[in-house]
């Protein structure tokens with residue numbers, strides 16, 4: 001029950017414009033008031049964050065702070081050229097996303113009104129049971145953040161391998177740069193590539 005209440009509290013702190021929420025956001029270093037400006041690259045306004053869609057390196061995340069509103073002019077999307085050229089499917093999805101004159105706001109997915117209530121919080125917590133013991137190993141202090149984040153991305157199929165980029169609509173030719181005998185996919189790179197099997201065996 002504590003997890004449900006904490007999830008609801010965290011949501012309210014992020015999304016509410018009540019005085020107590022504004023106060024706590026300032027106390028904890030979040031000065032975005034109103035808090036609901038949507039970040040173009042990092043927020044999940046397109047179904048998944050653009051940094052994941054485009055396979056953008058984690059090293060660049062801190063430099064990507066522009067908002068969705070920065071890419072809108074006269075109620076039209078100003079899509080960066082490299083996205084249009086290299087990721088036509090992503091570009092199409094952006095172009096088909098409606099633009100509203102209303103203020104941005106956070107939406108809780110799988111909720112009828114976009115608001116997280118206790119019932120939705122219970123469903124979310126209940127559908128995410130405690131992870132297996134390997135989680136403690138992956139998130140251990142002695143492992144560098146860049147490496148345990150890579151493992152996290154592997155488990156969630158978020159690695160920007162060629163096959164993943166192709167599924168996002170990126171038109172590119174693919175070949176494993178190690179063995180040059182197969183397309184570059186997650187399964188090939190880490191499991192079936194001769195170089196991988198040599199490493200594991």
Ligand SMILES: [Zn+2]
Nearest residue numbers: 176178179193
């Ligand atoms: Zn290979």
